[in-house]
Amino acid sequence: MRFQEIIERSLTRALESAGFPEGEVKMILEKPRLKEHGDICTPIALSLAKVLKRNPLEIAELIARAASFPDDMVASVEIAKPGYINLKLAHAALVRNLRDVDKYGDDYGSSDIGGGRKCQVEYVSANPTGPLVVVSARAAAVGSVIVNLLRNVGFDAEGEYYVNDYGNQIEALGKSLRFRVRERLGLLESEEEIGAYPAGYVTELAAGISAEQAARWDERDGESCTSYGSYATEAILRTIEEDLEFFGVRFDNFFRESCLHPALVAEALKIVEDKGFAYTREGAVHFETTRFGDEKDRVLVKSDGNPTYFLGDIAYHLTKLRRGYEWVIDLLGPDHHGHIPRMKAAASVLGAHERWFEALVVGWVRLMEGKKPISMSKRAGEFITMRELIEDVGTDVAKYFFLMRRTNSPLDFDLQLARKQSDENPVFYVQYAHARIASVTRFAEEKGAVRDRKDTDLSVLSAAEERELMVHLMFYPYVVEGAALSREPHRLTSYAKELATLFHQFYHKHRIVTDDAQLSSARLTLAVATMQVLRNTLCLLGVDAPKSM
RNA sequence: GCCCCCGUAGCUCAGUCAGGAUAGAGCAGCGGUUUCCUAAACCGCGUGUCGGACGUUCGAGUCGUCUCGGGGGCACCA
Secondary structure, three states, rough: OHHHHHHHHHHHHHHHHOOOOOOOOOOEEOOOOOOHOEEEEEOOHHHHHHOOOOHHHHHHHHHHHHOOOOOOOOEEEEEEOOOOOEEEEOHHHHHHHHHHHHHHHHHOOOOOOOOOOOOOOOOOOOOOOOOOOOOHHHHHHHHHHHHHHHOOOOOOOEEEEEOOOOHHHHHHHHHHHHHHHHHHHOOOOOOOOOOOOOOHHHHHHHOOOHHHHHHHHHHHHHHHHHHHHHHHHHHHHHHHHHHHHEEEEEEOEEHHHHOOOOOEEEEEHHHHHOOEEEEEEEEEEEEOHHHHOOOEEEEEEEEOOOEEEHHHHHHHHHHHHHHHEEEEEEEEEEEHHHHHHHHHHHHHHHOOOOOOEEEEEOOOOOEEEEEEEOEOOOOOOOOHHHHHHHHOOHHHHHHHHOOOOOOOOOOOOEEHHOOOOOOOHHHHHHHHHHHHHHHHHHHHHHHOOOOOOOOHHHHHHHOOOHHHHHHHHHHHHHHHHHHHOOOOOHHHHHHHHHHHHHHHHHHHHHOOOOOHHHHHHHHHHEEEEEEEEHHHHHHOOOOOOOOOO
């Protein structure tokens, strides 16, 4: 059982025996900002004071007196100013945790609170009409970490990429490709237009198509350009997959929109109609999403008889429901946040429970060269791709930058800063702590210093820096759990940075490998535990944990 | 016009979901630390209208209303 649970239970019992109503207020454990306030605090008495209209300090006093914590868990209980109850962890608990880190290793911090429930995170899902751009890189970083986090706390989580390989845009892409092919072959007629995708990568694709091939496609498809379209889509999709691989992001599945047509799309439509949420106006079938709080009703079938993207998306989510996911998370691009209400409406009509569908919006990424924003225009074909970004700054740096901030907040990505292989670059700070410990263990080995797992007397770790480091290690499972349950990867980067700081401070003040075999062994145990937790954190972030730098 | 996101230190951001203890980091700037396990490190130096106003509260960066500024969305496109 986690220490938080033990403490929560003790506090709940204390509330009971002191005669305070249980469940009236939520049990909250916090990490105090100031060291003097102990390791854990709870404002429970303050919350109760509000409900009971009594003096919070008195309540805190009564709870503190009624509470009995295990001696090997809590060393002291204090009440403070407005009504806080501050707890100090027992050294025995910190030591026990150190042994747990050693024992569980890569699994330290994982849990089973997900209960094996099957869930899915859909992310990136960029249209296969061009290379991935920078905002997709951010989505890739964030989405993959959310999958890692959910798995780590016991969910059966999968990552999926929805491939929109169907519809107008594919046809438009085909037209642009045909233009480039005919351009190369000198077959262009004066009135032909380049179409929606003038960028250079289409020209490159055109180079791989022979005159014979083009002639066959033209004969078969005429103006629809479907063969050009599917050729381009497949080629682009392959580079997308390669680029994601290069970025170290792996999907469990690429789901193609084309396989939804026409059967599942028809089925989805029928469900909306059968449930009475569809009507026809001006020849188009509408979905009354306004009944679920959307701004306006949305078209499902256009008056030309073709399904909209939205209907396809409903069919797609129908498959998610049928594939047995107990909940699904969609990472949406910043320009798609307006789709959330209609998707919630759709999920509801499909019969999903209230919280089945969750949308997370990934914020904008603005690339900066120092203070200057880099202007990008997708139409003009001027943009920096994900590939170019990670070739420029490296995958670890790119990922870390994307994961340092809250998912939905806009991000200025400073290329100048990211390129620097120096202390200005936060990812190296954390990696350096890991490499430094690895180096110390090598040194210890040379000197014959041993980290004896069983017999080491860890009670000698009594310095302030040692204690703080141990406390922080103890909080790791709590941080992972919080990051997973709130879908906030940036908590991991914050945690890693703090842990690195605490280690560097400890390292600076105390020599690890000395003539004192007992002390060396104890400090090595602490250092190695820190390395393990740094590695676990970096692993969740998908960032390398180097043994030397 | 309606809706969503953002507005916290010179810069980039945590903290807002669960209201509480003197609002925190990093970077930039200035000064210091190495006979000793990696100085990609450590230590010291911060007078912030938490965009603004009003409200709820014993208590508001956090909740509510209004407002200002920045971005985005409001297609029978995907």
